[in-house]
Amino acid sequence: MAQASCSRLVLVDALSYDALMRVTALLACTLTLTACERGGPSGSPADSSAAPPSSAPPVTWTAPSVAAPAPTPSASAAPSAAPAAASAEPPDAGAADAAPLADPSRLTLDRSAVQGGLLRAKLDGKLRKMNFPGHRAVVSDEGDFLIAFGRNAPKQEKITITFEDGQVLERVFDVEQRTFETDKIDNLPKDMVELDMPTRVKLTQAEQKLDAIRKKYTKKTCFKEAFIWPSKGKVTSRYGQPRLLNGTDGGIHWGVDIAVPVGTPVRAPACGTVVFAEKNLPLSGDTLIIDHGQGLTSTFIHLNGFAAKVGDEVKQGQTVARVGMTGRTNGAHLDWRMNFFEVRIDPELLVSGDK
Numbered sequence: 159m160a161q162a163s164c165s166r167l168v169l170v171d172a173l174s175y176d177a178l179m180r181v182t183a184l185l186a187c188t189l190t191l192t193a194c195e196r197g198g199p200s201g202s203p204a205d206s207s208a209a210p211p212s213s214a215p216p217v218t219w220t221a222p223s224v225a226a227p228a229p230t231p232s233a234s235a236a237p238s239a240a241p242a243a244a245s246a247e248p249p250d251a252g253a254a255d256a257a258p259l260a261d262p263s264r265l266t267l268d269r270s271a272v273q274g275g276l277l278r279a280k281l282d283g284k285l286r287k288m289n290f291p292g293h294r295a296v297v298s299d300e301g302d303f304l305i306a307f308g309r310n311a312p313k314q315e316k317i318t319i320t321f322e323d324g325q326v327l328e329r330v331f332d333v334e335q336r337t338f339e340t341d342k343i344d345n346l347p348k349d350m351v352e353l354d355m356p357t358r359v360k361l362t363q364a365e366q367k368l369d370a371i372r373k374k375y376t377k378k379t380c381f382k383e384a385f386i387w388p389s390k391g392k393v394t395s396r397y398g399q400p401r402l403l404n405g406t407d408g409g410i411h412w413g414v415d416i417a418v419p420v421g422t423p424v425r426a427p428a429c430g431t432v433v434f435a436e437k438n439l440p441l442s443g444d445t446l447i448i449d450h451g452q453g454l455t456s457t458f459i460h461l462n463g464f465a466a467k468v469g470d471e472v473k474q475g476q477t478v479a480r481v482g483m484t485g486r487t488n489g490a491h492l493d494w495r496m497n498f499f500e501v502r503i504d505p506e507l508l509v510s511g512d513k
């Protein structure tokens with residue numbers, strides 16, 4: 159009985175796009191098996207390797223200070239999600255030398271940088287240009303923008319901001335490096351670790367659809383709210399944990415798993431618009447996505463039906479769905495993932511101290 163060895167109530171997981179490229183994974187624990195949809199395609203090839211990617215071309219945004227849809231061509235052409243191991247790009251050397259330095263207080267941040275973390279940033283003054291290799295930044299009319307650090311973000315990353323008045327501000331982020339405990343699960347039936355081809359194809363199609371949704375930019379400002387837990391319960395699996403299934407690479411678990419019974423309400427962690435709600439996706443089962451604005455989304459999987467539909471504007475705390483155990487899962491739980499565009503971030507860091 160392959161069921162005896164799990165100490166956790168719920169184990170999950172997952173896969174996705176990379177599933178095609180590698181042996182995939184799912185795991186199982188006590189009763190059943192859970193699969194959480196895994197890593198975002200665009201973001202994750204890099205995210206799932208141990209070393210920071212060095213091949214990702216730096217992305218330089220000449221962002222207008224008005225909120226405009228993020229430039230998508232380069233986003234899709236380049237794996238912009240991966241915080242590029244900033245390949246010492248000459249940051250406007252000439253200009254910076256000549257330009258007057260801005261007072262550092264013209265860039266404010268709500269917290270310090272950490273792998274998997276999201277920072278809310280604000281500029282004092284109109285932006286002319288921003289150089290932030292590997293990042294996608296879209297500055298709103300009010301000067302707000304978000305900064306995400308991926309799971310494998312390097313120790314230091316640098317942003318160079320040129321204001322409309324010509325002043326230049328440089329900031330080096332010291333990114334807190336985390337360790338992610340490996341989830342090791344053995345004695346799984348083979349069909350739980352490997353997917354058949356039809357499932358892989360369906361999975362890839364579903365992932366592409368979800369990725370396209372997550373890459374959209376909207377002006378909504380719900381990202382400003384202090385996030386709350388969508389359901390409260392024991393956290394049984396966390397963001398960023400590598401999975402080792404029957405000794406083979408099972409990918410990275412991107413969500414926070416909260417063990418709660420089937421039927422438990424799933425509440426919007428912040429306001430937003432429901433941009434996706436579909437049943438029976440491969441592995442992730444009933445899946446719902448809320449857009450919180452400016453590239454920030456929440457994804458909930460393994461649900462048991464919805465209490466909101468696509469296009470609905472929801473308030474923080476509003477019930478949007480019910481917890482379930484749809485898709486491949488080994489028990490009832492809520493799996494909550496968050497993205498900044500294609501970069502996977504850690505929901506727990508946004509609600510820390512809230513519970």
Ligand SMILES: [Zn+2]
Nearest residue numbers: 170194415493
């Ligand atoms: Zn999960």
